[in-house]
Amino acid sequence: MGVLSYRVLAWSLIRDVDASILAVAEVMRATGQARTGFLINPAPEELREILGSRLLDTFFQLLDPEGQPGRRSPRLSGPLPLSTQARRNAARGRETFETLVLPQGEHVRLVTVPIRREGQPAGLIQAGMTLASVDAALGRYLQILLALFPIGLGLAAVGGAWIARRALAPVRAMAQQAREITAAGLARRIPRRGAEDELDYLADTLNVVLARLEAAFSELRRFTADAAHELRTPLTALKSGLEVALRHPRTADEHARTLQGSLEEVDRLIRLAEDLLLLSRATSGAGLARRRVELEPLLLEVFDIGLRLADGTGVTVRMGAAEPAAVMGDAIALRRLLLILVENAVKYTPAGGLVELSLSRVAGSGEVGDEILMVVRDTGIGIDPADHARIFEPFVRLDDARSRETGGAGLGLAIARSIALAHGGTITLDSAPKAGSLFAVHLPAA
Numbered sequence: 034m035g036v037l038s039y040r041v042l043a044w045s046l047i048r049d050v051d052a053s054i055l056a057v058a059e060v061m062r063a064t065g066q067a068r069t070g071f072l073i074n075p076a077p078e079e080l081r082e083i084l085g086s087r088l089l090d091t092f093f094q095l096l097d098p099e100g101q102p103g104r105r106s107p108r109l110s111g112p113l114p115l116s117t118q119a120r121r122n123a124a125r126g127r128e129t130f131e132t133l134v135l136p137q138g139e140h141v142r143l144v145t146v147p148i149r150r151e152g153q154p155a156g157l158i159q160a161g162m163t164l165a166s167v168d169a170a171l172g173r174y175l176q177i178l179l180a181l182f183p184i185g186l187g188l189a190a191v192g193g194a195w196i197a198r199r200a201l202a203p204v205r206a207m208a209q210q211a212r213e214i215t216a217a218g219l220a221r222r223i224p225r226r227g228a229e230d231e232l233d234y235l236a237d238t239l240n241v242v243l244a245r246l247e248a249a250f251s252e253l254r255r256f257t258a259d260a261a262h263e264l265r266t267p268l269t270a271l272k273s274g275l276e277v278a279l280r281h282p283r284t285a286d287e288h289a290r291t292l293q294g295s296l297e298e299v300d301r302l303i304r305l306a307e308d309l310l311l312l313s314r315a316t317s318g319a320g321l322a323r324r325r326v327e328l329e330p331l332l333l334e335v336f337d338i339g340l341r342l343a344d345g346t347g348v349t350v351r352m353g354a355a356e357p358a359a360v361m362g363d364a365i366a367l368r369r370l371l372l373i374l375v376e377n378a379v380k381y382t383p384a385g386g387l388v389e390l391s392l393s394r395v396a397g398s399g400e401v402g403d404e405i406l407m408v409v410r411d412t413g414i415g416i417d418p419a420d421h422a423r424i425f426e427p428f429v430r431l432d433d434a435r436s437r438e439t440g441g442a443g444l445g446l447a448i449a450r451s452i453a454l455a456h457g458g459t460i461t462l463d464s465a466p467k468a469g470s471l472f473a474v475h476l477p478a479a
């Protein structure tokens with residue numbers, strides 16, 4: 034602002050000076066042309082009368098058509114210089130404004146105006162004015178600017194800080210509100226201001242994060258409660274068995290039977306603990322290898338185990354179409370995934386039913402790469418579509434009595450889903466009650 038205002042002031046002061054010296058030159062040309070003896074004798078008194086105080090700081094010089102200096106103001110000690118540019122412009126009938134320093138050291142503004150009489154060049158008039166007062170005014174203005182600069186800077190800093198604080202106050206308030214929302218009160222949300230601005234966007238974003246946190250926390254709470262419940266049942270059975278055994282004197286045979294029963298409960302606890310550990314590992318994805326895994330041998334191995342599981346149940350296990358396919362991942366985890374599906378299929382298929390395993394590669398399109406499809410299909414009891422999403426949750430068993438007897442804790446499908454997700458894939462289910470089930474594992478091909 035300082036530089037700009039200084040330049041504008043300098044420009045407007047020079048314009049005023051230009052107007053004055055041009056007026057002097059014009060008046061001299063007019064008075065001179067009106068009388069016959071022009072160039073020889075313009076009357077100073079006459080000029081003073083017309084120009085008044087303007088004449089005080091101005092001076093002039095007359096030149097003949099060749100540019101030789103003629104009469105000049107008494108206050109000029111020597112002739113004024115005539116530049117080639119001014120001479121060239123005068124030949125074209127134009128005036129020239131110049132700023133220069135006279136040999137005496139004076140800083141002046143000069144105008145050179147041509148005089149024509151009857152179409153012929155009749156000489157030149159040069160009028161000038163000292164720029165001393167302009168320089169003084171500009172110098173003073175510069176001093177004022179320099180004095181005001183630190184004050185302006187200080188005011189800008191204070192004002193800027195004030196504006197910034199005011200503008201950021203809602204952000205601070207929002208941060209305070211977010212800070213007050215703790216794990217205990219995750220149901221609270223940050224209010225929107227309704228201005229549809231960046232702050233509302235921030236509030237929305239924070240609220241989405243809070244909603245996700247709330248969901249994760251309540252899932253964690255539910256999971257912990259379910260896990261505790263699941264642990265308590267075998268522990269209670271264990272405890273009451275041991276208590277009964279201690280209450281009365283027993284034969285060695287009876288003790289052996291109690292210990293056998295206890296061992297089964299302990300086995301169940303160990304299985305549960307291992308399943309929980311596996312679920313947590315698969316969910317975090319940490320500790321899973323990332324190697325190329327050929328799926329065909331893996332599927333054959335699981336098929337073998339399926340045959341043994343189905344032995345004596347009247348369920349037929351068979352191998353459907355299988356083509357060579359590989360994925361990047363953890364062979365042990367993938368084997369476990371398939372085993373869970375095959376175990377379930379055998380478990381929930383009545384005698385006379387069929388369980389079929391298959392493996393295929395589906396060509397991708399565009400940016401989507403090839404997909405590996407592993408299917409475990411059974412002709413068993415099927416699952417109500419309303420339960421399709423639910424059964425992948427941990428500790429969900431559809432028919433408690435039946436599952437208790439078959440021994441599952443409801444963690445199988447949750448582990449299977451976590452393993453598929455950790456491999457960048459999904460599990461889909463197609464099933465209806467009494468119509469059998471089809472679990473399909475989709476994995477990105479290696």
Ligand code: ADP
Nearest residue numbers: 377378381415424430431441442443444445446
């Ligand atoms: P579980 O350890 O009880 O087998 P899962 O997570 O593997 O637990 O399965 C959850 C529930 O889903 C089972 O209790 C069962 O009711 C149902 N389910 C799983 N697989 C099948 C299937 N192939 N046919 C019918 N129901 C199934």
